[in-house]
Amino acid sequence: MGEGKTVATLRGLVPGGGVFTGELALPYAGDATPAMGGRAPLAVVRPGRREDISAVLAFCNAEGIGVVPRGSGTNLSGGVTAAEDQVVLAVNGLSRLLEIDEENLTATVEPGLVTAALHKAVENRGLFYPPDPGSMAVSTLGGNVAEGAGGLRGLKYGVTRDYILGLEVVLADGRVIRLGGKTVKNVSGYDLLRLMVGSEGTLGVVTEITVRVVPAPETRQAILGVFATVDAAASAVARVIAEKVVPATLELLDDVTIRAVEDYSRCGLPTDAGALLLAEVDGMVEAVAREAERVKAAFRAEGAREVRAATDARERDQIWMARRTAVSALARVRPTIMLEDATVPRSRIPEMVRAVSGISRRHNLPIGTFGHAGDGNLHPTILTDRRDPEEMKRAEAAVAEIFGAALELGGTLSGEHGIGLAKRPFMKAQFGEAGLDVHRRVKAALDPRGILNPGKLIPPERVSQG
Amino acid sequence: MRCGFCQAACPVYREEGTEFSVARGKLILIEAVLDGRSPLTPAVRDALDACLLCKSCRAACPSGVRTDLIMAAGREMAAERHGLGVVKANALAALRRPKVLGVASAIGARLWGLAFAREADGNLWRLRVPPGNLYPRLPALSFVSRLARGELGAVADPESATIVVGRSAAAKTVIFFPGCLVHYMLPEVGLAAVKVLLAARMGVIVPARPTCCGTPLYVNGDRAGATELAETNLAWLSQPGVTLSLSAGDKAGMVLEEPAPVVFACPSCAESWRGYPELVGERWVTAAKEAAGRVVDISVFLSKAAPGTFGEPARRDEWPVAGGPGRTVTYHDPCHLAQAQGVRSEPRALLKALPGVTLKEMADPGACCGSGGTFGLFHVDLSRRIGGKKAKDIAETGADTVATGCPACLLQIRQELHLAGQSQVAVRHTVELLAAALGDE
Ligand SMILES: Cc1cc2nc3c(=O)[nH]c(=O)nc-3n(C[C@H](O)[C@H](O)[C@H](O)COP(=O)(O)OP(=O)(O)OC[C@H]3O[C@@H](n4cnc5c(N)ncnc54)[C@H](O)[C@@H]3O)c2cc1C
Ligand code: SF4
Ligand code: SF4
Numbered sequence: 001m002g003e004g005k006t007v008a009t010l011r012g013l014v015p016g017g018g019v020f021t022g023e024l025a026l027p028y029a030g031d032a033t034p035a036m037g038g039r040a041p042l043a044v045v046r047p048g049r050r051e052d053i054s055a056v057l058a059f060c061n062a063e064g065i066g067v068v069p070r071g072s073g074t075n076l077s078g079g080v081t082a083a084e085d086q087v088v089l090a091v092n093g094l095s096r097l098l099e100i101d102e103e104n105l106t107a108t109v110e111p112g113l114v115t116a117a118l119h120k121a122v123e124n125r126g127l128f129y130p131p132d133p134g135s136m137a138v139s140t141l142g143g144n145v146a147e148g149a150g151g152l153r154g155l156k157y158g159v160t161r162d163y164i165l166g167l168e169v170v171l172a173d174g175r176v177i178r179l180g181g182k183t184v185k186n187v188s189g190y191d192l193l194r195l196m197v198g199s200e201g202t203l204g205v206v207t208e209i210t211v212r213v214v215p216a217p218e219t220r221q222a223i224l225g226v227f228a229t230v231d232a233a234a235s236a237v238a239r240v241i242a243e244k245v246v247p248a249t250l251e252l253l254d255d256v257t258i259r260a261v262e263d264y265s266r267c268g269l270p271t272d273a274g275a276l277l278l279a280e281v282d283g284m285v286e287a288v289a290r291e292a293e294r295v296k297a298a299f300r301a302e303g304a305r306e307v308r309a310a311t312d313a314r315e316r317d318q319i320w321m322a323r324r325t326a327v328s329a330l331a332r333v334r335p336t337i338m339l340e341d342a343t344v345p346r347s348r349i350p351e352m353v354r355a356v357s358g359i360s361r362r363h364n365l366p367i368g369t370f371g372h373a374g375d376g377n378l379h380p381t382i383l384t385d386r387r388d389p390e391e392m393k394r395a396e397a398a399v400a401e402i403f404g405a406a407l408e409l410g411g412t413l414s415g416e417h418g419i420g421l422a423k424r425p426f427m428k429a430q431f432g433e434a435g436l437d438v439h440r441r442v443k444a445a446l447d448p449r450g451i452l453n454p455g456k457l458i459p460p461e462r463v464s465q466g
Numbered sequence: 467m468r469c470g471f472c473q474a475a476c477p478v479y480r481e482e483g484t485e486f487s488v489a490r491g492k493l494i495l496i497e498a499v500l501d502g503r504s505p506l507t508p509a510v511r512d513a514l515d516a517c518l519l520c521k522s523c524r525a526a527c528p529s530g531v532r533t534d535l536i537m538a539a540g541r542e543m544a545a546e547r548h549g550l551g552v553v554k555a556n557a558l559a560a561l562r563r564p565k566v567l568g569v570a571s572a573i574g575a576r577l578w579g580l581a582f583a584r585e586a587d588g589n590l591w592r593l594r595v596p597p598g599n600l601y602p603r604l605p606a607l608s609f610v611s612r613l614a615r616g617e618l619g620a621v622a623d624p625e626s627a628t629i630v631v632g633r634s635a636a637a638k639t640v641i642f643f644p645g646c647l648v649h650y651m652l653p654e655v656g657l658a659a660v661k662v663l664l665a666a667r668m669g670v671i672v673p674a675r676p677t678c679c680g681t682p683l684y685v686n687g688d689r690a691g692a693t694e695l696a697e698t699n700l701a702w703l704s705q706p707g708v709t710l711s712l713s714a715g716d717k718a719g720m721v722l723e724e725p726a727p728v729v730f731a732c733p734s735c736a737e738s739w740r741g742y743p744e745l746v747g748e749r750w751v752t753a754a755k756e757a758a759g760r761v762v763d764i765s766v767f768l769s770k771a772a773p774g775t776f777g778e779p780a781r782r783d784e785w786p787v788a789g790g791p792g793r794t795v796t797y798h799d800p801c802h803l804a805q806a807q808g809v810r811s812e813p814r815a816l817l818k819a820l821p822g823v824t825l826k827e828m829a830d831p832g833a834c835c836g837s838g839g840t841f842g843l844f845h846v847d848l849s850r851r852i853g854g855k856k857a858k859d860i861a862e863t864g865a866d867t868v869a870t871g872c873p874a875c876l877l878q879i880r881q882e883l884h885l886a887g888q889s890q891v892a893v894r895h896t897v898e899l900l901a902a903a904l905g906d907e
Contacts, residue, residue, distance in 0.1 A: 018484065023504045024513065027491030032468050038503070046484065073485065074470040092483050112483075116474075137474040264528045328528035331467035 001063055007043050010087070013055045017048040017093065028088045031073040031080045032135075033422055034336055034386070041068070041082035046090040050110070050207050053089065057205065057451075058174030060087060066454040069201035071112065071143030074135045076327075076339055077420030079147065079200050079456060086454065089205065091142055097121055098208070104182050106165060108210045111142025118211075128216040130157035130248075133416070134324040142206045148198030150416030152320065155374035156248040156282075157214075159416065161197045166210035169196055169203075172447040182210060195442070200418050201453040203446045217282035220248070221292045222310035222319055225277040225299035226270050230254045230357065230369065233275035234350040236302035237373045240279070241346055245294045249280040250374025251323055256383070257370040260329040265322035267315075273305070277373070278323055280316075326370045327381070334366070334383040338395055341423075342406030343415030346376035355405040356380045363394045363401075377415035403429070424459045467529040468494075475526035475805070477834035478516055481851050486513040489523035489533045496536060516848065519685050520801030520834050521737070525808075534806075535744065609649045609656035613672060618660055622674060626705050631660055633669030640767070641671045641708065641728045643699075645735035647873035649676045655873060658901035659731045659764055665904055666768060671726070673702055679738040680745070689745070696742045700753045703728070728760045729767050731897055733803035733872050736761050763803060765813040765871055765896055794824045795899065796865035798856070798879060799832040800872030813871050813896045820903050828859040837878035853882035860891060867892045869899055 001009070011019045020028075025040040042065070045056055060067045066086035073080050082088045095112035100122060107122055107129065115136040122129050132151035133139055139149065145167070150159040166180035179193040180186055186193075196203060227233040233252055240250060253261065253269075253276045262269040269276065277299065281291040292309065299307045310316040331337050344352045353369065356378070360367040371379040380402055384395045403413055403426050413419065413426050428436060439458050443450070472489040473479050485491035492514055498504035523533045613620040613629045620631045633639060640663060648656045656672075663670045677699050680692035702708065730736035739761045742754035762770075795817055803809045810832075818825050836852030856879060860868050868883075868891060870876055880893040894902075 020484070020486075023495060023498070023507055023510045024484075024486050026498055026504060027485035027494045030468065030494075032470055034468070040504075044485075072470055072473060090484075095483075114474075135469070135471075138470050264530065325471070325528035328467050328469040328471060331469075331529040337467065 003042065006063065006065065009059060010043055010045050010056065013059060014045055014047045014049075014052045017052060018044075018046040020044040020046070025088070028070065028073070028080075028090070029082055031070075031075050031078065033076050033078040033081070033420070034338065036078045036081045036421065039084050041084060041086050041088050044088040044090055046093050048093050050094055053091070053170050053205055053207055054174040054176060056087075056089060057170055057172060061173045061449055061451050064449055065451060067205075067451050068453050069142075069146070069205045071140030071146075072114070072135075072138050074139050075143065075147055075418060075420060076341070077147075077414070077418040077422040079418050079420035079453070081421055083454075091205065091207075092140055094207070095140075100125060100127070100213075101182065102127070105213050105215075106182050106210050107213055108166075108208065109141055111145070111206045111209060112140050115139050115141055115144055122213050123216060126216050127213040129163065129211060129213050131160045131163055134327065136324070141209050141211070145197055145206050145209055146199060146201050147418045148416065150372065150375075150377060152249045152251060152323065152372060153280075154372055154377070154416075155250055156246045161194065163211045163213075164193060164197050164209065165212050166208075167193055167196055167206055168208035170205045170207055172204070172449065172452050176207070177204075180210070184212070198418070200420060200457050202443060202457050203452065205452075217248075217284075219285050219288050220280055220282040220316065221288050222316040223279045223281070223292055223295050223299070224306075224308055224310070224319065225279070225296075225304040226273045226306040227275040227277065227299075227302070227304055228273075230275040230353050231350065232303050233277050234353040234373065236277055236299050236304065237349050238347060239298040239302055240295055241374070243294055243298050245281070245291050245298070247279045247281045247291070247295060247374060249278070249320075249372075251278040251371065252276070252373035252378070253278070253323070253326065253370045254368060256333065256366060256368035257326050257330060257381075260333050260368065261322050261326055263332060264325055264329045265318070267318040267322045269322065270306070277304075278319060279374075280320075323370075327379070330368050330381050330383060333368070334385055336384045336386040336392075338382040338384060338399060339417075340380045340382070340399060340402050341377070341414045341417040342380070342402050342411060343375075343377040344406055344409040344411035346374065348409040348411070349373055349376055349378070351409055352376075352378060352405065352411070355409075356402060359398050359401045359405070363398045365391070365394055365398055367398070372415075375415075376411070400426075419457045421456060424455075424457065427457075427459050467531070469528065471528060472523035472526055472533070475522040477518060477520065477522065477801075477836065477852050478848065481848055482516075487516060489527070489531075492517065493531070493533070493536060518801065518834055518836070521806040522801055522834065525805040535741075607653065609644050609653035610672065610674060610676060612653055612657065613660070614674070617657065618664065620660075620672075624674070626708050627674045627702060628708055629672045629674050631670040631672070632664045633671075638667075638771075639669040639671060639726045641703070641726050643673065643679075643728055643730055643735060643739070644676050645730070645732035645873070646676070646678050646682075647877070648732055651877065652873050652895070655731055655876075655895040655898060658895065658898040659729075661901040661904060662764075662768065662897050663729065666771070668771075671708060677702070679732075679735040681734055681738040684738070684741075684745070693745050693747065696738075696745050696754070697747065697750050699739070700742065700746065700750050700757060703757055704753055725756070725760055727762050727767060727771070728757065729762055729764050731764045731871070731873070731895060733763055733800050733807060733809075734874060736763055737802050737806050763807060763809055763812075763871065765803075765816055766807075766809055768816060768900075769812040793822065793867045793899075794826055794863075794865045795867045795869050796826050796828045796860060796863045797831060797896075798828070798835060798860070798868055798870040798875055800870055800875045801834050803871045804832050809871070813869070816896060816900060817869055820899060823899070823903075826863045826865050828863045828865075830859060833859070835875045835878045835882070837874045849878075850882075850885075853878055854886065857882040857886040857888060861886065861888050865891065867894055867899070869894055869896050871896050 021043045025044045028044045030036045067089050068082040069089045070080045092112035094110040096110045098108040100107045130153045132153050133149040144160045148161050168178050170176050255274050258269050259271050262271050279295050281288050296307045366383045368381045382395050384391050413423050413430050476488045479488035495510050499506050521534045618631050620629050622629050644656045660670050678695050680695035684692035740758045746754045835856045836849040883891050
């Protein structure tokens with residue numbers, strides 16, 4: 001079928017929706033991953049009704065046209081980059097909050113709903129949906145499910161995966177399946193629900209999501225510790241965990257990140273510090289008070305220069321908002337940022353931090369490190385300039401070494417940002433040939449024609465051999 | 467960086483949900499045109515044009531991308547290669563010639579505000595006038611003509627092309643720049659502004675022939691025209707009699723003081739002046755920087771330079787109230803004031819301090835009203851959808867008055883309330899409510 005005819009057919013399949021081509025499709029070529037996506041995809045299809053997704057997939061499957069499901073395009077692994085012969089399926093038009101079920105403690109939403117909108121809605125009812133990726137003001141829940149997104153509160157509350165109870169998924173050929181439901185317990189059949197979470201749009205298109213919500217904590221307390229070195233801060237993280245306190249959040253920012261964030265947010269972070277730890281404890285009033293004291297004591301024991309608590313909710317929100325902008329704020333420092341997501345068991349954070357600073361020195365590259373230190377998920381971010389090919393070479397070598405260090409310490413390639421295109425080349429190092437083979441078979445079983453987000457997550461055979 | 471955070475801030479994206487409606491996507495389009503990967507098709511032009519230039523994306527951008535400048539540059543590019551639309555071009559050309567004032571700048575006021583075409587220039591008839599519009603009439607007398615007739619005790623000084631009000635009794639002098647909308651469409655806002663400045667014991671200097679700040683040209687891609695207007699304004703400002711504030715403290719002769727603040731009741735004009743250093747020719751850069759440093763919104767000025775004058779509890783007794791307005795007021799944050807200048811608390815504090823006024827916040831006071839200068843003219847449906855939401859939020863507060871700090875927002879909201887069948891809700895500039903509390907002298 002010719003291009004024109006394909007586009008015309010697509011238009012017919014999404015009455016009331018949008019189909020964009022040519023220049024208007026260009027902004028859909030990439031996502032938040034630097035330097036990816038340069039050419040306009042064949043078409044962007046933005047359905048206004050859920051049932052149209054089945055029709056679009058059935059058509060594309062029959063024609064063998066690649067389909068890239070897309071939420072807000074904020075992923076950091078090249079997960080929605082679309083090639084010139086592919087169709088982008090923008091599901092962000094389906095964004096209704098369908099139900100908040102206070103009796104069963106669940107919420108049911110369409111995939112395009114923005115994460116922060118769900119937060120607001122459930123918080124109005126005294127409930128709490130913990131997963132809070134830094135991008136929550138813009139990311140969609142469909143994107144969160146497909147990436148298995150984490151967030152700042154992962155330490156105590158876990159990640160998106162831990163909150164998904166039910167999904168409606170459209171398969172590659174357009175058929176619809178429902179997985180899980182509102183029940184807390186459910187062992188019928190294979191755990192396909194969990195297979196879908198983190199599948200990065202390669203196994204099906206999520207069209208409805210039921211999440212678990214929990215009662216909102218009675219109170220929260222944010223604590224800020226100022227350290228002379230990243231090493232000291234990393235040791236303080238280990239000490240907090242060893243003390244058997246589990247803060248909801250325990251975030252680390254190094255000096256480069258502190259300055260970049262403060263430059264944007266002006267919320268009063270100490271720009272002369274070597275590192276900062278930001279913690280939040282939440283729960284019952286008495287417990288919070290006790291835990292806050294223990295966190296402060298742990299910070300002091302590792303030589304914190306200053307330890308203080310946020311005085312009010314406004315100051316607290318400001319601090320977290322500032323922290324959430326770290327990635328983008330670092331982009332103020334140098335034009336190209338390479339954000340990594342390697343994650344290690346939390347006890348090995350101090351070693352990982354030392355490994356990263358060694359890599360930074362050896363390659364003579366500034367690396368800003370921040371992230372969810374409490375759960376072992378750091379984001380070492382290489383600050384570079386893609387216009388300098390020699391420096392980019394060094395940066396790529398540094399990335400490979402960061403992954404190597406993480407795997408050596410018993411960690412993983414990606415804690416929460418996904419594999420997409422960006423981290424595909426390293427999959428073999430993590431899974432080995434047998435592990436990759438299982439991935440390929442699962443993909444072939446669910447998407448035999450390989451139309452769903454082609455090329456993402458699984459490296460092509462050729463590359464993986466090498 | 468392409469983090470996409472601007473999606474959360476952009477009123478057009480909130481309605482449309484498409485990548486090319488938000489700053490991130492527009493930047494990609496502009497980049498592609500500049501490096502030759504994409505032609506500047508009508509579709510691209512329309513995408514670049516569908517922007518309220520509200521600067522929300524700039525305020526929200528953690529990477530510090532100057533989206534406001536880039537968007538304007540994108541439109542400049544569109545205008546250069548394709549020419550402005552004929553109608554737009556005619557209206558804007560009129561604006562470039564401040565001497566052909568009268569009708570010409572009135573067109574600017576209209577373009578900048580609403581689509582209406584009562585007593586004008588035939589060209590305007592061809593604009594897509596939205597059905598059901600209010601068609602506000604151009605008042606018979608402009609702001610400056612009313613001052614020139616001696617209202618508020620104003621005196622003309624032909625030599626410096628100024629009108630001076632209340633200087634003899636004043637401690638200090640400020641310059642008040644009305645802008646096209648206030649000057650032509652909403653003279654009552656200008657008079658209220660002067661009145662509250664007088665109450666704050668300021669002498670007020672007003673340009674006798676106000677020149678457009680340049681924004682309507684700039685945002686429609688006519689950078690050269692905007693530059694010309696900016697330089698005209700700076701030339702007026704640079705006259706010694708205009709720019710220096712005189713202190714009346716010394717009876718023997720007035721003592722020169724620091725340059726007078728330039729006060730605005732239109733945040734878009736204020737933003738425009740702040741951008742002059744990046745707009746004007748080299749010769750004017752120093753003057754532009756100096757002027758930009760003096761720009762201040764009237765609500766900020768009143769809160770800072772005249773603390774205690776306006777209903778601060780400590781000095782309530784001195785507030786010359788006649789009855790007080792006795793109103794429930796809700797406040798709309800204009801994008802160019804709240805997002806671009808970060809001014810949110812000052813107007814609210816001023817309003818709250820008014821005797822008899824209860825401030826009741828609407829659901830999302832920072833949501834754009836959909837006016838966006840000429841945006842409403844060329845993107846009727848979209849502007850209507852954004853504005854309709856605003857009208858609903860306002861109605862839900864049950865307030866009898868909406869206050870805002872921007873003449874364009876004021877006109878747009880008035881229009882949207884009218885369409886929503888809520889014309890009973892009064893729409894006022896903050897300074898009008900302050901002036902009302904002063905009573906009729
Ligand atoms: C500044 C910044 C901070 C971030 N912080 C975090 C963080 O703290 N933690 C974290 O985990 N991530 C973070 N991210 C990454 C990103 O925001 C998350 O991965 C998020 O879940 C992506 O959501 P999205 O709606 O933008 O999805 P997209 O980027 O549009 O898509 C992501 C993936 O999901 C697939 N997909 C989208 N919708 C569907 C659907 N309905 N059905 C099937 N597949 C679908 C896509 O094909 C793609 O593979 C951050 C990103 C930025 C820019
Ligand atoms: S200026 Fe306003 S309307 Fe234009 S892209 Fe930015 S946020 Fe959107
Ligand atoms: S303009 Fe700013 S907020 Fe928008 S995508 Fe770029 S960096 Fe992010």
